[in-house]
Amino acid sequence: MVSPASNARFDILGIGNAIVDVLAPVEESFLSRHDMRKGSMALIDAETAERIYQAMPPGQETSGGSAANTCAVAAALGARVAYIGQVADDQLGGVFRHDIGAAGVHFPTRPLVGGAPTARCLILVSRDAQRTMNTYLGACVSLGEAEVDVDLVASAQVTYLEGYLFDPPAAQAAFRKAAAAAHAAGRRVALSLSDAFCVDRHRAAFRELVAGHIDILFANESEICSLYERNEFDQAAAMARQDVELAALTRSEQGSLVLRGAETVEVAAVATKVVDTTGAGDAYAAGFLAALTAGRGLAACGHLASIAAAEVISHYGARPQRDLSKELAALAT
Amino acid sequence: MVSPASNARFDILGIGNAIVDVLAPVEESFLSRHDMRKGSMALIDAETAERIYQAMPPGQETSGGSAANTCAVAAALGARVAYIGQVADDQLGGVFRHDIGAAGVHFPTRPLVGGAPTARCLILVSRDAQRTMNTYLGACVSLGEAEVDVDLVASAQVTYLEGYLFDPPAAQAAFRKAAAAAHAAGRRVALSLSDAFCVDRHRAAFRELVAGHIDILFANESEICSLYERNEFDQAAAMARQDVELAALTRSEQGSLVLRGAETVEVAAVATKVVDTTGAGDAYAAGFLAALTAGRGLAACGHLASIAAAEVISHYGARPQRDLSKELAALAT
Numbered sequence: 122m123v124s125p126a127s128n129a130r131f132d133i134l135g136i137g138n139a140i141v142d143v144l145a146p147v148e149e150s151f152l153s154r155h156d157m158r159k160g161s162m163a164l165i166d167a168e169t170a171e172r173i174y175q176a177m178p179p180g181q182e183t184s185g186g187s188a189a190n191t192c193a194v195a196a197a198l199g200a201r202v203a204y205i206g207q208v209a210d211d212q213l214g215g216v217f218r219h220d221i222g223a224a225g226v227h228f229p230t231r232p233l234v235g236g237a238p239t240a241r242c243l244i245l246v247s248r249d250a251q252r253t254m255n256t257y258l259g260a261c262v263s264l265g266e267a268e269v270d271v272d273l274v275a276s277a278q279v280t281y282l283e284g285y286l287f288d289p290p291a292a293q294a295a296f297r298k299a300a301a302a303a304h305a306a307g308r309r310v311a312l313s314l315s316d317a318f319c320v321d322r323h324r325a326a327f328r329e330l331v332a333g334h335i336d337i338l339f340a341n342e343s344e345i346c347s348l349y350e351r352n353e354f355d356q357a358a359a360m361a362r363q364d365v366e367l368a369a370l371t372r373s374e375q376g377s378l379v380l381r382g383a384e385t386v387e388v389a390a391v392a393t394k395v396v397d398t399t400g401a402g403d404a405y406a407a408g409f410l411a412a413l414t415a416g417r418g419l420a421a422c423g424h425l426a427s428i429a430a431a432e433v434i435s436h437y438g439a440r441p442q443r444d445l446s447k448e449l450a451a452l453a454t
Numbered sequence: 455m456v457s458p459a460s461n462a463r464f465d466i467l468g469i470g471n472a473i474v475d476v477l478a479p480v481e482e483s484f485l486s487r488h489d490m491r492k493g494s495m496a497l498i499d500a501e502t503a504e505r506i507y508q509a510m511p512p513g514q515e516t517s518g519g520s521a522a523n524t525c526a527v528a529a530a531l532g533a534r535v536a537y538i539g540q541v542a543d544d545q546l547g548g549v550f551r552h553d554i555g556a557a558g559v560h561f562p563t564r565p566l567v568g569g570a571p572t573a574r575c576l577i578l579v580s581r582d583a584q585r586t587m588n589t590y591l592g593a594c595v596s597l598g599e600a601e602v603d604v605d606l607v608a609s610a611q612v613t614y615l616e617g618y619l620f621d622p623p624a625a626q627a628a629f630r631k632a633a634a635a636a637h638a639a640g641r642r643v644a645l646s647l648s649d650a651f652c653v654d655r656h657r658a659a660f661r662e663l664v665a666g667h668i669d670i671l672f673a674n675e676s677e678i679c680s681l682y683e684r685n686e687f688d689q690a691a692a693m694a695r696q697d698v699e700l701a702a703l704t705r706s707e708q709g710s711l712v713l714r715g716a717e718t719v720e721v722a723a724v725a726t727k728v729v730d731t732t733g734a735g736d737a738y739a740a741g742f743l744a745a746l747t748a749g750r751g752l753a754a755c756g757h758l759a760s761i762a763a764a765e766v767i768s769h770y771g772a773r774p775q776r777d778l779s780k781e782l783a784a785l786a787t
Contacts, residue, residue: 179526
């Protein structure tokens with residue numbers, strides 16, 4: 122049973138790691154010198170974060186976090202959005218809280234007092250616009266079941282979970298509690314696989330979750346291939362089609378493929394000058410879910426997803442800088 | 455007596471308010487609703503900072519501070535640069551310290567422990583690229599004579615002071631100590647008037663300082679007119695010519711005028727797409743001083759100043775994003 126949208130207070134509830142991004146441009150040699158895998162996300166401890174930060178060029182700080190980015194973009198597109206994530210009671214936590222609130226996202230999670238500091242992600246942008254991320258989880262490690270308000274989950278059409286949330290140990294329980302609460306209320310649960318290496322770290326848990334508890338799956342090529350341990354995208358896509366009600370699989374400049382039952386919709390990418398790919402997948406999910414929860418068809422969902430992704434990769438940082446409020450209404454279908 | 459450049463450890467020592475900027479785009483109506491004077495800098499208390507921040511759209515944090523921006527740009531141009539300014543022992547202080555260090559600027563000032571937090575400036579950028587600034591001085595109020603290391607001053611060809619430093623009460627003494635130490639070592643002292651309203655607040659002190667202790671003066675039209683209480687730029691410029699050895703007077707897109715004794719050099723602005731004027735004057739001073747301390751002529755100084763200003767106004771934020779390291783060597787004279 123799926124509850125009607127009309128009784129939902131929110132369209133989307135995101136749950137994720139609440140992170141402040143520090144972006145800086147680097148040469149490729151910086152990445153190899155620091156043993157970083159270009160384009161991926163690595164978890165680092167406080168000491169390594171300090172060492173990398175010391176070596177980095179001057180940075181630009183903006184609020185980030187994968188699901189939080191999705192929430193900010195979805196709100197910019199006009200969706201009603203809430204977010205659960207753990208920041209600390211410190212300056213960067215205040216920056217995160219300000220930005221997500223100012224983006225129009227309801228953010229009720231209380232800050233952590235007396236624990237680890239607010240998480241930060243050191244994002245190195247190379248000249249080809251690829252971003253390489255190094256995340257110090259900090260306060261995010263404290264996110265657990267207690268932070269999941271089941272009434273809030275029940276009030277949202279879609280609860281959206283980021284795969285990165287599988288990294289901090291207590292969050293998997295939060296994840297499962299949220300999925301159960303959503304389904305008990307007749308709502309849907311969406312998951313983004315986030316990163317191929319994140320899938321590697323948690324493959325068994327992801328497979329079980331995707332098959333048993335996820336309605337809508339977002340992944341890029343390498344993530345979906347990693348999840349199903351297939352070299353061929355088509356084979357992995359076919360397996361996703363079996364597992365979930367709806368899968369949106371992104372292929373960078375080749376656009377995306379939306380699968381629902383026997384249905385397949387090919388979506389073109391929206392052309393833009395690519396400056397920084399940080400947040401591309403997050404923005405895609407935002408556009409898709411904003412259109413879906415507004416009752417639009419799959420082609421429209423995919424198109425709005427592509428518009429949002431194109432906006433975010435056209436500048437530094439993962440949150441939109443252009444007014445996106447008219448884009449949903451302007452969709453053809 | 456002026457010491458030869460050859461025995462200087464640094465080309466430029468900047469002294470200023472150490473500030474982290476929070477930039478966000480706003481409509482003009484935001485400025486009027488909050489009683490702000492477009493294009494100017496206002497001092498605000500912690501409570502007002504909190505109120506404006508609450509009302510602001512999502513922001514982007516970058517290190518700022520007028521003289522600190524000048525130092526970062528001058529270092530990017532290849533000058534040897536040091537900076538004195540007061541941050542707190544907090545997260546934003548760490549961001550400021552990282553960024554100025556990563557820019558290649560020597561920053562020996564110890565952070566303030568147990569006092570006010572690191573200063574921040576809420577910068578509202580309107581669609582016409584004008585920035586309106588609201589500064590909460592925080593830890594900057596603690597900067598005084600004790601922070602001025604006279605050996606460091608003596609080791610720099612030019613000590614560069616920002617006019618904004620007249621706002622925190624203890625800084626005027628630091629200012630005078632630095633000027634005296636520089637002259638005792640046969641070095642030169644430069645001042646930027648910073649802001650017409652800042653000149654209004656401290657006109658008598660500025661007039662006395664400029665006439666008695668400043669060798670190189672930077673000002674824009676409204677600042678120099680405010681200093682000498684003249685409506686006509688030409689009259690104010692003539693008075694500046696009497697007061698200081700060298701004056702560089704900027705006139706936005708009309709370029710700038712460099713005056714030295716009977717000599718007058720007209721400098722054209724460098725054309726660019728203007729996105730955000732934050733830091734334009736700071737970058738101008740950086741280019742000018744980097745060329746001057748490298749022994750270049752006035753026309754070359756003005757041209758490098760214009761190149762640096764054009765780079766900084768072509769994007770969000772006051773620190774350079776393009777590689778400027780070849781610009782000094784590429785100058786004609």
